[in-house]
Amino acid sequence: MMSPFEMNRNLDYLEEVLKTVPAYVEAFQAVFGGEITRQRVAMAIAAFERTLLSRDTPLDRHLRREPGALSSRQRAGLDLFLGKAGCAMCHNGPNLTDEQFHNLGVPEDPKAQEDPRVLATARFVAKVSGFPDYRTLRDDPGRFLVTKDPVDWKTFATPPLREVAATAPYMHNGALRTLEEVIDFYDRGGGDDPKKSPLLKPLGLTREEKEALKDFLAGGVSGTVLEIHPPRVP
Numbered sequence: 001m002m003s004p005f006e007m008n009r010n011l012d013y014l015e016e017v018l019k020t021v022p023a024y025v026e027a028f029q030a031v032f033g034g035e036i037t038r039q040r041v042a043m044a045i046a047a048f049e050r051t052l053l054s055r056d057t058p059l060d061r062h063l064r065r066e067p068g069a070l071s072s073r074q075r076a077g078l079d080l081f082l083g084k085a086g087c088a089m090c091h092n093g094p095n096l097t098d099e100q101f102h103n104l105g106v107p108e109d110p111k112a113q114e115d116p117r118v119l120a121t122a123r124f125v126a127k128v129s130g131f132p133d134y135r136t137l138r139d140d141p142g143r144f145l146v147t148k149d150p151v152d153w154k155t156f157a158t159p160p161l162r163e164v165a166a167t168a169p170y171m172h173n174g175a176l177r178t179l180e181e182v183i184d185f186y187d188r189g190g191g192d193d194p195k196k197s198p199l200l201k202p203l204g205l206t207r208e209e210k211e212a213l214k215d216f217l218a219g220g221v222s223g224t225v226l227e228i229h230p231p232r233v234p
């Protein structure tokens, strides 16, 4: 709640500001039998996040052998995902992630690098992670910040691909704006970094293959969208 990357809120202020919203005062009373505290706010957020599940996507129904769950083009996209395009080497399992870290050579986003707020946030995180040269840092060191092991330089977690149509822009820094750009990026064999993963190779996808893969990602892995109407916080 305090992280500048997340809510950037002072906790004393957060408690007071939430207490000015009658709907939250009542809801905390009903659920916790007491007033709003930072601990209860954290518990409420955690409980809320556990309800945000992606389920019953066309891919889930296809895997349950429901006929016609995926369109024929989406099925062609799934075949590419599992085969020629090699996506499932890293995006596999129930959430389409191997839960590992890889360097894909994702380019830095020049616009973000010029934004002093992004730079200050990146340097703040580097500083509290004990990175000695944090003031001259321009590139995002990725997992290296946590492990300080050179093999982790610019590696990032494989993200789940459930609901990916709704999570643009893509990659850790949002450098790729659309699913088309992501597919073109993989088709080129990833970025220029000499230390990028050896799993990435130019794919030689045809235009039809790119469209099938996009159709699968855009429509095949999205489930029912939850509608949320939270009370307004001043």
Ligand code: HEC
Pocket: 081, 085, 086, 087, 088, 089, 090, 091, 101, 102, 103, 104, 106, 156, 157, 158, 159, 161, 164, 167, 169, 170, 171, 172, 173, 182, 183, 186, 187, 197, 199, 200, 213
């Ligand atoms: C070597 C492992 C690997 C392979 C192979 C791979 N990915 Fe990824 N994928 C990743 C990692 C790691 C990231 C996160 C990179 C980052 O944040 O900079 C990612 C990110 C993505 C994202 C962005 C998700 C988001 O929410 O930002 C999409 C979409 C994606 N991959 C689709 C694919 C497709 C389609 C293929 C096949 C053409 C593929 N991936 C192949 C590891 C892989």
